[in-house]
Amino acid sequence: xxxxxxxxxxxKSKEIRAIYLSSYIPRKCGIATxxxxxxxxxxxxxxxxxxxxxxxxxxxxxxNYPWEVKYKIKQEELHTYLEAANYINQxxxxxxxxxxEYGLFGGECGEYIIPFVESLKKPLxxxxxxxxxxxxxxxxxxLKRVIKKSDAVVVMMEKIKDKLVNGYxxxxxxxxxxxxxxxxxxFAPTDTHKKKKQLSGRIILGNINLLTPTRGIEYALxxxxxxxxxxxxVLYLVIxxxxxxxxxxxxxxxxxxxxxxxxxxxxxxxxxxxxxxxSLDELIGWLKIIDFYVTPxxxxxxxxSGALAYAIGAGKCCISTPYxxxxxxxxxxxxxxxxxxxxxxxxxxxxxxxxxxxxKERISQKAYDYGRLMTWSNIGLQYLNLFRTIAFSKx
Numbered sequence: 001x002x003x004x005x006x007x008x009x010x011x012k013s014k015e016i017r018a019i020y021l022s023s024y025i026p027r028k029c030g031i032a033t034x035x036x037x038x039x040x041x042x043x044x045x046x047x048x049x050x051x052x053x054x055x056x057x058x059x060x061x062x063x064n065y066p067w068e069v070k071y072k073i074k075q076e077e078l079h080t081y082l083e084a085a086n087y088i089n090q091x092x093x094x095x096x097x098x099x100x101e102y103g104l105f106g107g108e109c110g111e112y113i114i115p116f117v118e119s120l121k122k123p124l125x126x127x128x129x130x131x132x133x134x135x136x137x138x139x140x141x142x143l144k145r146v147i148k149k150s151d152a153v154v155v156m157m158e159k160i161k162d163k164l165v166n167g168y169x170x171x172x173x174x175x176x177x178x179x180x181x182x183x184x185x186x187f188a189p190t191d192t193h194k195k196k197k198q199l200s201g202r203i204i205l206g207n208i209n210l211l212t213p214t215r216g217i218e219y220a221l222x223x224x225x226x227x228x229x230x231x232x233x234v235l236y237l238v239i240x241x242x243x244x245x246x247x248x249x250x251x252x253x254x255x256x257x258x259x260x261x262x263x264x265x266x267x268x269x270x271x272x273x274x275x276x277x278x279s280l281d282e283l284i285g286w287l288k289i290i291d292f293y294v295t296p297x298x299x300x301x302x303x304x305s306g307a308l309a310y311a312i313g314a315g316k317c318c319i320s321t322p323y324x325x326x327x328x329x330x331x332x333x334x335x336x337x338x339x340x341x342x343x344x345x346x347x348x349x350x351x352x353x354x355x356x357x358x359x360k361e362r363i364s365q366k367a368y369d370y371g372r373l374m375t376w377s378n379i380g381l382q383y384l385n386l387f388r389t390i391a392f393s394k395x
Contacts, residue, residue, distance in 0.1 A: 182313025
């Protein structure tokens with residue numbers, strides 16, 4: 001017993017060398033930001049073997065990556081995936097962390113990732129950012145092959161774990177639930193921060209996203225028009241650039257549609273666009289002034305939202321449509337769920353909670369308490385322990 005305990009403690013303290021395949025900053029992509037935050041947290045706990053990044057790059061992309069990006073895979077060039085696997089196999093790395101999202105990889109439905117994972121001779125931990133409902137679809141077939149080759153699979157929700165076990169016949173022991181991370185922020189009132197941005201006295205609604213039509217912002221605008229009749233001081237902040245992929249094919253079509261809606265609803269004084277890709281400090285600065293964080297997303301199957309995770313971590317009063325991720329993290333009165341495409345319900349929730357400040361405060365406190373389990377330091381430790389367990393069990 002003592003020897004087993006000593007062996008366990010020794011393995012938990014060992015440095016581990018990991019290579020991460022993902023999109024990466026300064027690319028404007030939620031998974032790029034996720035990977036940066038995750039590796040920052042792990043580096044603090046594993047300082048002698050800092051994270052090495054293998055960046056998935058898009059055609060004609062001109063990005064100056066930071067020093068930790070040691071290798072690049074070209075999205076639409078299959079041979080670079082095989083070369084990358086060979087590079088890893090010949091390296092001294094202990095484990096590979098794959099951040100899997102279909103749009104990051106080339107071929108039909110991102111199928112070029114298959115020869116990469118099937119060529120690897122190092123332990124593989126895969127984080128899934130999207131899990132299709134239909135396991136027999138092309139996307140589902142690809143995912144099953146990735147799962148089969150992975151030594152462990154990380155998902156961010158228990159419901160996604162159940163979906164993989166029941167719909168994909170994945171081993172329950174292989175699927176590990178690790179929540180989306182958040183910065184460790186103090187729980188504080190908004191008034192002081194509003195004053196700094198010259199927004200004192202305003203009721204602030206907001207969301208911070210890369211804009212696409214799936215965000216459902218038009219329903220939040222409809223809610224603002226209703227709220228403004230009772231509270232003319234309401235202000236809705238639509239923060240973030242249009243998603244680069246959507247922008248490339250559709251331009252500012254969605255943002256222009258929203259601007260027309262604002263004029264139609266006559267709420268020009270109640271809406272402000274912050275058309276910018278934010279640094280973490282800027283994001284936190286805006287979060288601090290928001291009274292109600294609104295995610296009116298339209299996809300019921302959305303299984304993750306870094307934006308909502310950050311709002312919970314900041315102790316915001318969150319109002320959301322019931323997509324998968326929101327249903328789990330806002331459960332037990334940690335937020336308010338409203339029907340999809342329902343501006344009236346969003347408005348009613350805001351008005352009721354603004355009148356009942358005690359209830360609003362209780363919701364915010366519950367969200368903040370839950371968010372303590374999701375701080376990046378916690379998430380980094382969970383990943384690092386998983387990496388060590390997988391890597392050293394192979395030796």
